[in-house]
Amino acid sequence: MPPTLPPTLTISAVPGIPAIEPGDELAAILSDALAAAALAPRDSDVLVVSHKIVSKAEGRYVDLATVTPSPPALELAEATGKDARLVQVILSESSAVLRHRPGLIIVEHRRGFVMANAGIDQSNVSGGTPGERVLRLPENPDASAAALRAALQARFGVRLAVIVCDSVGRAWRNGVVGLAIGAAGLPSLLDLRGERDREGRELKVTTVGFADQIASAAELLMGEGAEGRPAVLVRGLSWSQPDAPVTALLRGPQEDLFR
Numbered sequence: 001m002p003p004t005l006p007p008t009l010t011i012s013a014v015p016g017i018p019a020i021e022p023g024d025e026l027a028a029i030l031s032d033a034l035a036a037a038a039l040a041p042r043d044s045d046v047l048v049v050s051h052k053i054v055s056k057a058e059g060r061y062v063d064l065a066t067v068t069p070s071p072p073a074l075e076l077a078e079a080t081g082k083d084a085r086l087v088q089v090i091l092s093e094s095s096a097v098l099r100h101r102p103g104l105i106i107v108e109h110r111r112g113f114v115m116a117n118a119g120i121d122q123s124n125v126s127g128g129t130p131g132e133r134v135l136r137l138p139e140n141p142d143a144s145a146a147a148l149r150a151a152l153q154a155r156f157g158v159r160l161a162v163i164v165c166d167s168v169g170r171a172w173r174n175g176v177v178g179l180a181i182g183a184a185g186l187p188s189l190l191d192l193r194g195e196r197d198r199e200g201r202e203l204k205v206t207t208v209g210f211a212d213q214i215a216s217a218a219e220l221l222m223g224e225g226a227e228g229r230p231a232v233l234v235r236g237l238s239w240s241q242p243d244a245p246v247t248a249l250l251r252g253p254q255e256d257l258f259r
Contacts, residue, residue, distance in 0.1 A: 009234065009236040010234070010236055011218060011220070011221055011232055011233075011235075012039055012221075012232065012233045012235070013222070013229040013232050014030070014232065015037050016033045016036055017030070017033050017228075017230055017231055020053045020056040020057050020230075021057075022057065023057070023059065024057045026053060026054065026057040027151030027152060028151075030231055031151070031156070041152060041233065043160070044160070044161075044235075044238055045158070045161070045234065046185075046234040047161070047163070048162075048163045048178075048222075048231070049145075049148065050164075050165060050166075050222055050230035050231070051119070051137055051164050051166045053230045054141070054148075054182075055121075055135050055136060055137060055138050056135065058139060060135055060137070060139065061133055061134070061135055061136075062136065063132060064083065064086060064089070064133070065085075065132055067088050068085075068088070069084035069085055069087065070091070073087040074087075076091070080104065080105055086134060089134060090118045093110060093120065093136055093137070094108060095107075095110045096108040098114065105117055109137070111137070111140070111141065112247065115168050116168070116169060120135070120136060121136075122134050122135075138181075141164045142184065142245040145182040145183050146162075148184075149162040149184040159185070162182075163180045163182065163186075163211055163214055163215050164180070165178050165179060165181065165215035166178075167179065178215035178216035179212055179216070180209075180211035180215040182245075183245055184245070186243060187210055187211075187239055187242060187243060187244045188210060188211035188244050188245060188247075188248045189208070189209060189211075189248040189249050190207065190239070192206040193206060193207070209249055212249065214234055214237070
């Protein structure tokens with residue numbers, strides 16, 4: 001009887017993805033890049049995609065020259081030292097401002113994420129006058145992930161999952177990590193309550209941020225600067241729980257000790 005091989009996870013950056021412009025058929029671009037790199041997805045693969053290329057394809061740009069700050073934006077800009085026009089865009093994408101200090105605004109995004117500056121990005125944003133164009137998160141990241149998944153499954157004839165990710169800071173630690181902001185085809189949150197540990201003890205509270213774990217692993221290859229690797233294929237995972245979107249990961253205010 002052959003020896004049992006240990007579990008193995010492979011994480012592969014997808015090469016050959018060009019700069020994405022508004023209106024581009026992102027699913028077709030990703031499919032062609034996967035095929036050209038001999039990375040055609042298999043059942044249970046997970047394709048992790050940076051939110052930036054999703055947002056760019058969806059045209060989620062804002063030219064700051066077109067923005068007129070509101071009185072609340074002017075007041076918050078004075079307190080934080082930020083461009084009042086940028087603050088206005090942040091407020092337009094947020095349901096609440098939770099904390100602020102000079103140089104930083106922590107908000108609850110209108111999709112429920114707690115993050116800095118509502119995820120508004122100015123890095124690797126081309127076009128227009130430098131610093132005058134910003135990029136928002138996708139309009140509905142779960143829906144974006146679902147649409148990409150449907151198109152990729154139709155192209156390759158397999159069942160796979162798609163995660164749209166961003167990099168964020170954390171309340172307890174320095175440094176950014178990958179975070180899932182949209183997902184389709186997998187359980188974003190694994191509920192292990194009721195299962196047993198190695199000593200036979202029942203797990204009472206354990207849930208696992210499955211989609212966030214995958215997103216953070218993918219970010220090791222995506223990088224944070226000029227790497228130009230916005231899509232990563234993760235192979236070797238398995239799961240049995242039903243699909244659940246990223247909204248399953250969001251902790252309500254009543255359970256959030258940081259609000």
